[in-house]
Amino acid sequence: MSQSKKFETQAIRNQTERTQFLEHSTPLYLTSSFVFEDAEEMRSSFAEEKERNLYSRFTNPNTSEFVDKIVEMEGAEAGYAFATGMSAIFSSFAALLNSGDHIVSCRSVFGSTHSMFTKYLPKWNIDTSYFKVDDVDVLESLIKENTKILYIETPTNPAVDILDLELIGEIAKKHNLIFIVDNCFATPYIQQPIKFGADLVIHSATKLIDGQGRVLGGVSVGKADLIREIYLFARNTGPAMSPFNAWVLSKSLETLSIRVEKHCENALKLAQFLEENKNVELVKYPFLKSHPQYEVAKKQMKLGGNIVAFEIKGGIEAGRKFLDSIKMCSLSANLGDTRTIVTHPSSTTHGRLSVEDRLEVGITDGLVRVSVGLENIEDIIADIAQALTLK
Numbered sequence: 001m002s003q004s005k006k007f008e009t010q011a012i013r014n015q016t017e018r019t020q021f022l023e024h025s026t027p028l029y030l031t032s033s034f035v036f037e038d039a040e041e042m043r044s045s046f047a048e049e050k051e052r053n054l055y056s057r058f059t060n061p062n063t064s065e066f067v068d069k070i071v072e073m074e075g076a077e078a079g080y081a082f083a084t085g086m087s088a089i090f091s092s093f094a095a096l097l098n099s100g101d102h103i104v105s106c107r108s109v110f111g112s113t114h115s116m117f118t119k120y121l122p123k124w125n126i127d128t129s130y131f132k133v134d135d136v137d138v139l140e141s142l143i144k145e146n147t148k149i150l151y152i153e154t155p156t157n158p159a160v161d162i163l164d165l166e167l168i169g170e171i172a173k174k175h176n177l178i179f180i181v182d183n184c185f186a187t188p189y190i191q192q193p194i195k196f197g198a199d200l201v202i203h204s205a206t207k208l209i210d211g212q213g214r215v216l217g218g219v220s221v222g223k224a225d226l227i228r229e230i231y232l233f234a235r236n237t238g239p240a241m242s243p244f245n246a247w248v249l250s251k252s253l254e255t256l257s258i259r260v261e262k263h264c265e266n267a268l269k270l271a272q273f274l275e276e277n278k279n280v281e282l283v284k285y286p287f288l289k290s291h292p293q294y295e296v297a298k299k300q301m302k303l304g305g306n307i308v309a310f311e312i313k314g315g316i317e318a319g320r321k322f323l324d325s326i327k328m329c330s331l332s333a334n335l336g337d338t339r340t341i342v343t344h345p346s347s348t349t350h351g352r353l354s355v356e357d358r359l360e361v362g363i364t365d366g367l368v369r370v371s372v373g374l375e376n377i378e379d380i381i382a383d384i385a386q387a388l389t390l391k
């Protein structure tokens with residue numbers, strides 16, 4: 001696959017080699033293993049003298065096609081596909097860290113990633129220090145002799161804050177840290193963290209990459225030497241993506257650019273509508289001029305993404321009533337679906353946290369998160385508008 005192909009073209013034309021049947025669309029290789037011509041071929045394949053498929057826990061034509069596309073889109077050297085976003089994150093950390101290593105991470109990370117940092121990695125004597133998104137200045141002071149990884153998500157969930165990839169990439173480089181970015185909210189169509197110095201980029205393919213709320217998946221791409229470690233870890237411990245999911249996800253990538261364009265167009269229109277609504281106190285969307293990190297967003301993102309956060313007047317009660325008044329949009333924990341999804345984190349997903357802990361990750365009482373879908377924007381706005389007026 002030549003580097004010179006444009007994003008949309010390679011998403012469609014980067015395909016597994018055709019079989020003797022000359023199929024147009026890549027078939028599903030639902031097979032757990034592959035056969036060898038003779039003993040010598042089997043020996044050389046297992047010795048890795050020859051690059052070929054052996055067993056689908058290692059590689060499979062469908063997962064390879066999916067990974068190759070993401071590698072190209074992110075400008076990476078290599079990658080590996082996982083069963084879920086969380087297995088991609090956990091395996092990447094487990095493969096690269098040793099007991100006694102230390103991580104510096106932004107505080108606003110996906111909930112299960114936070115659990116991994118605070119509950120599981122400490123079992124193997126790996127600790128994490130957090131910095132808040134509005135206090136990047138303290139980042140350098142958290143770096144210790146044994147710090148090995150610098151980890152961030154941007155835009156963050158659910159408050160849609162933006163971290164400066166270039167600035168943080170420079171700090172990682174200066175201190176010789178492995179810089180890892182969870183690029184799930186942006187997708188490679190909007191933002192390519194490797195350009196700003198990321199060594200590894202991780203995705204939950206479950207979200208906008210699938211885009212239709214069907215399958216789970218994850219992927220880790222980046223520097224070849226790091227991916228080699230991650231691959232060997234995964235090959236032995238077994239978090240591989242299923243060929244079926246890879247087949248679905250590779251086809252999803254063919255339409256990623258047009259889907260993301262439309263998601264973002266709808267999201268910007270909803271954000272502009274909400275800015276004018278008298279029951280809304282504050283709207284957070286990266287491509288609104290009022291966003292605190294608007295300039296950084298413009299520097300590193302092609303579009304503003306599909307997540308809009310807003311603060312409803314009236315706090316927790318108003319947030320609950322808003323959810324109850326929604327007629328068309330879905331109340332669901334997923335995001336990046338064709339269907340618009342609304343959540344009120346302080347009374348649902350983050351309801352068990354203390355007010356202080358919620359505020360640490362930017363969750364105020366009235367914060368509503370909308371994952372804007374691909375329905376007609378007039379219908380999306382009409383549903384949200386009627387739910388806002390009901391008191």
Ligand SMILES: *Cc1c(COP(=O)(O)O)cnc(C)c1O
Pocket residue numbers: 084085086087110153157182184185204205206207216217218
């Ligand atoms: C959903 C999500 C994950 C986890 O992905 P799964 O596929 O659900 O395991 C990780 N990071 C972010 C930012 C997510 O939104």
